[in-house]
Structure formats: structure tokens, C-alpha cells
Amino acid sequence: MALMDINVAPLGTASPSVGKFVVEMQRLLAEQGLPYELTDMGTTIEGTVDQLLAAARALHESPFLMGAKRVYTVIKIDERRDKEIHLGQKIRSVKEKL
């Protein structure tokens, strides 16, 4: 299992507000059936790397379907094979140690 943080930004939209794109991406994510969490700076998703990259593909496409001419996507993937990692787990683990 791996975690992915993704932020998809349309460039060259007339308004600096990109809320409508974020809303559409959340709808897309809910459809895909992977555990995910919206954060202030992106969305974190849990899955296999193949599932995560398929989700990234759909999310990156989404602003183009809504009229954007240019999309800039930033992705961070953290995968461990020595132990399972799940959404929410790192936060719990750190808070226990504080």
C-alpha cells in the first residue's frame, strides 16, 4: 500500500479561485472507491501505486474537461514494503509519541 498527495492546479483561468475544480475532483475521487482525505494543500489518497496513478490520471484530466487550457499537477508518493501504511496512521503514531 502507498499514500499519494496530489494537487491539481489549472493555469490561465480568469479567476484565482479554483474551488469549482476542487469540488469536481472530490466528486471524481468519491467515485473511484479509494480511501482519501482532503487537506488544505491537496488530497491524500490510499491505494496501490497502480490505483494511485490511475486516480492521478483522472484528476489531472478533470480541469481540461471543465475548459482549462493548462494544468499543473504536483504528486508525492510514499510507498513502504517493510510495513503497511494507511491513511490516518502516521498522524496517530506521531500524536501518541508527543
Next chain:
Amino acid sequence: MALMDINVAPLGTASPSVGKFVVEMQRLLAEQGLPYELTDMGTTIEGTVDQLLAAARALHESPFLMGAKRVYTVIKIDERRDKEIHLGQKIRSVKEKL
């Protein structure tokens, strides 16, 4: 006001677990007095860009103080000057529209 997402990873530590570094960084952040939120893939902090870069400086230094030889830090900064942005606000705004 701006938001910053930061992830600080020591490279070349013997173990793939970096929990102790994350715990130390949370302690550092609590000291700085800026609103922040630990996420599964980093930490999101709210402040002026000067405050955020000062926090980034301290967080990036932290693994070296604990013995790391190499540190790889990824930072995303989102700043708006047409309206205020605060921690938690984008999440609320998107959830209202869903």
C-alpha cells in the same frame, strides 16, 4: 496570509522509519506559535511567507541536529492577496459545495 505544506525527509538513515524525526518537527512547530496541521504526507502551516520560510528553515535543520547526513525537503506555498486564506477553510468550503 499563506499556507505552506512541508515534508522533510532524511536520506541515508539506516531505517526506513522516520517517525522520530517527524515527532521532533512537531515539537519545533508547537514552539513557533503558528497554526499548523499534521497530515499523512506532510505538515500544513499558516502564516505570512516570511514566517513560513522561517519555519521551513527550522524544520529542514532539525534532522541534521539528530544526526542525519542528508535532508530532502519539499515545500508547497499557496498565497492569495485577493482574499484571506486560513487553515481548514478550503476543506470547509469544498465540503459545503459537495
Next chain:
Amino acid sequence: MALMDINVAPLGTASPSVGKFVVEMQRLLAEQGLPYELTDMGTTIEGTVDQLLAAARALHESPFLMGAKRVYTVIKIDERRDKEIHLGQKIRSVKEKL
């Protein structure tokens, strides 16, 4: 066409030097037949988003095949549909304007 910048870092390797992983990734990339350029902080690749994500998949897997237990990958994708973008083009365009 799109451009992707990718950096793949194994965590928890005994040494902070990751050169052997970078060398292996360059070999993988040469096999894939996409135009690419090694930079000091990653590798930039040109292709369709599907090609780029397939390359990202292979590159992210590579350190695991060499024994890494945890891999942290950072990807930036820039795609335009209003005009073609190619490797080397932005650099030329900016240098002409300086």
C-alpha cells in the same frame, strides 16, 4: 504533449548517496524511448500524460527492485492543450527574451 519532472528517492538506505539508483533509472528511461533530460534535482521527460505516468510507474518501482524498503517520489506534470510544449523549448524561449 506534456512535460514531467520526477525525483525518486529511496528512504532507509544505509548510505546518503543514491547515485546507483539514479544510474539505474537513467538506464530504464533510455529503454522507454521518450525524450528526457537529467537535471540536478530530477529528470524531465516529454510525452503524453499516459506515457509519462507509465514512465513514473517504472521509475518508482526501480529502487524496490534494487532492495529499497521505502520509496518517496515527487512528480510535477505541466500539460498545455492550447499549444505544443517540448523539452528545451521553455529554456530557449526565456533566453531569447532576456
Next chain:
Amino acid sequence: MALMDINVAPLGTASPSVGKFVVEMQRLLAEQGLPYELTDMGTTIEGTVDQLLAAARALHESPFLMGAKRVYTVIKIDERRDKEIHLGQKIRSVKEKL
């Protein structure tokens, strides 16, 4: 010494082309006196972490001075204390091993 890769994107500009912002940032960088290299997906700069974060501060501010309302900046910093790292060095080292 450390290396920083930085990409500064104005959001909510009417045009998807951000070339004029990139040109201005190159002018700013030339003034700062740090070694740097423009890449297709950002700019790589060499310096101490303090110098790099000061440069990041100036570059992030630049689109606001040209009228942008929102700026999204992505920064990667790689610092080693076990050996010197310089611009161009990783590329040479990898090419020698291929």
C-alpha cells in the same frame, strides 16, 4: 552547500502563458549572484539554505509585483553535510557511470 529546485506559478492570470513571469524571475536571479540553471520545469539554484530561502522569498514575491493575485510555489531542497554538492555535479557523476 545545498541545491534548490523552485517553480513559481501565478494562478488566475488571464493567459495560460507565464513566460513573462519566468523572464522576470531570471532577471531577479541574475542579480542575486548565486549559481543557477533554468530547466524546463523550474530553476535549480546552488547556495546555503539561508541563501536559497532568501532567493525563494524574492522569486515568490515577483509575480505579485507584476499584478498576480495568487501565487503557487513548489520548492525542493537537497542538502548534504557529508560531502559538497554543486550545480552540474550529479549530472556529470551519473553520466560517467552510464
